[in-house]
Amino acid sequence: MGRHVPRVLSIAGSDPSGGAGIQADLKSIAAMGGYGMAAITALTAQNTRGLTGVHTPPADFLRAQLDAVSSDIIVDAVKIGMLADAEVIRVVGDWLESARPAVVVLDPVMVATSGDRLLADDAATALRGLLAKADLVTPNLPELGVLLDEPVALTWAEALAQAERLSERIGAVVLVKGGHLSGLDCPDALVDAAADEDARIVEVPGPRIETRNTHGTGCSLSSAMATMQARTGDWAASLKVVKEWLLGALAASGELEVGGGHGPVHHFHHAEGSVPLADGEFAARLWDATAKIRAEIDALPFVAQLDAGSLPEAQFAYYLAQDAQYLNGFSRALARASALAPTEEEQTFWANSAQVCLVVEAELHRTWLAQHPLPPGEALRQGPVTKAYLDHLLAASAMGSYAVLAAAVLPCYWIYAVVGEELHKRHLQRTSPGAGGLSGGAEDPSGTEHPYGAWIETYADEAFAESTRRAISFADRAGRAASAADREAMMEAFVQSTVYERDFFDAPSKYA
Incomplete structure (x- = not known):
């Protein structure tokens, strides 16, 4: 099953050296799993040592670019960067009003790394008016000060306070960045003045990476955030992924050896072809990939x-x-x-789960079968589906990949939890209509005892539900850390196990 690739439009200036502007945006969008598009607001002459010239095409031509894209392609998210003058800003604002993209991230490029102001006063005023059309604004600390007509924040607490004032003024979320502060830590935070008190500031900590290669960091961050937001719909989840990715891009920047000044970040430092994922995103892909098979399970006569x-x-x-x-x-x-598990937490979980299989669940089977015995030898005969399923798990075990094995065993938790929960919910409705709980048995309102009621009630076990949630979390974690090839192998293992779960439920009607 395919997944939606966010279509992200960058409206920004061009950097011929490839480290910032449109070029950095397109790399960031691709690194975050999006399809990048670009409407160029300005042509610059620059490299890692500095900016030497700017040419601004006519604003009417910028509008022609924007209309050409949006008249043909659904734009899932927009990142706005360098806007050279007041007329360009007006054109972008008018286009936003007509196109109404779902996600708008605005990086207010107003102050150069040197501290020089990049916009004339009328353009700066126009840009302040554009902020209200954004969902997220990503100023650096000097730009945050300029937007508020206040001095540059010198501490993290001052920066957060300024971000809250700006958020309240413009009605958008502000991403405040600690890159211009000193110290070993470099936090970022999402500030939303309209949120409840306890959710107003969401801080994501991180270490400061010692490197000269910071060219285009702000461009890369804002375009990555636009892409991730189109994928997750959650600013906090998006920032967590983007922050980790950008720290890695800064740490690996020296590998590029580009230029003699402030070089670019390494946008594709992560495993080749492996797009960073938010918490739960890989598990959701596994689940979505088996929708047809799960529907077939639901429809089984068994x-x-x-x-x-x-x-x-x-x-x-x-x-x-x-x-x-x-x-x-x-x-x-x-x-x-x-x-194979990489952490003590995961090692303990899987070991305990193995013990539960042998002691608790198997005993439940033996108890029922003791009261309802099978013909001699039948209990020991391994059916073809059982053998195929166990051979599949044995092959996954033999691969030596923790991630693939975690994906292979996951359906036995997840499928049973979902099917069992639905069976128990309906059983509960039959046995205690309007009572909100079982009152002592497996008897339905007609007075007829349900032959499998006691068995169905076992699916209400919260311990099994919690184990399922943890198994999903561990498989998701493994998938997010995996290479593209390992993710593909995990997907294949999960889908195949789900097929065997379907066949296992169907086997009694064929072989009993």
């Missing part, structure tokens, strides 16, 4: 008959016998995941 209590006892007994055998192999896969 699930409907189990829900209704009409499932033949022989089929349920076959299912439990096969599941008991499966759990033995599944526990070995979990033990292998524990051995």
Whole structure:
């Protein structure tokens, strides 16, 4: 299944040396998994040592660029950078009013690294008016001071206070950056004066990277934020990803060896082809990729008959016998995941889960089967689906990749949690209409005891729900840290396991 690639338009000046402006924006958009487009507001003559000239094309031609793009392509997000004069700013403002893009990030390019003002007074006034059309504004500290007609903040606390005043004035979120401050720490923060008191400031800490290569950092940050916001819809989640990526881009900047001055950041420092992801984003991709298979599970006669209590006892007994055998192999896969896991937290989780399989869940199977025995030898016979599923887990274990194995075992948690929750919800509605809980048994309102009611009630176990949430979190974490090739292998393993889950539910109707 494909995923939506955000279409992001940068409206900014061009940097022929490739480190800032449009060129940096397009690299950042691509690094964040977006499709980059550009409307050029100005042509500059610059390199890593400085700016030597600016040519501003007619504002009417800028409008022609903007109209050409938006008349043909849906623009998911816009990043606005260098706007050379008041007329250019007016054109951009008018276009925003007509195009109404969903995400607008404005980087108010007003003050050069040297401290020189880049805009005439009328342009600076016009730019202040444009801020209200943005969703996020990303000034550096000198620009923050200029926008408020205040001195430049000298401390982080002063910067946060200024950002809150600006946010209140313009009605947009302000991303305040600590790059111009001194010290070992370099925090960034999202400031939203309209938010509740406890959510007004969201700070993302980070270390200061000692490097001369900071050319285009502001451009890169703002365009990356526009792209991530189009993907996540969450400024805080976007900043967390972008912050980590940009720290890596600064740390790896020396590898580029570009120019003799302030060089560019390394936009593609991360694993080749691997786009940074927000928390939960990779797990969501796994889940979305199996939508068709999960719909097929929901439509299986086994699930409907189990829900209704009409499932033949022989089929349920076959299912439990096969599941008991499966759990033995599944526990070995979990033990292998524990051995491969990169953190003590994950090692402990998978090891405990392996023990639960052998002791708690398997005992539940044995108890029911003791009361409803299968024909001699049937409980020990491994069905074809069970064998295929366990062979798949064995192959994933043998790869030696923790990420792939975590993806392979995940459907046994996630699918059961979702199917089981729905079965239990409906069972609850039948047994206690309007009561909000079971009152002592598995008897429906008609007075007929549900033959599998006790089994269905086990799905209400909060411990299993919590284990499922943790398994999803660990697989997601592994996926976000993985290379593009490993992500693809994780996706294949997850999808294949989901197919086997479907076949496992369907097997009793074929083999019992």
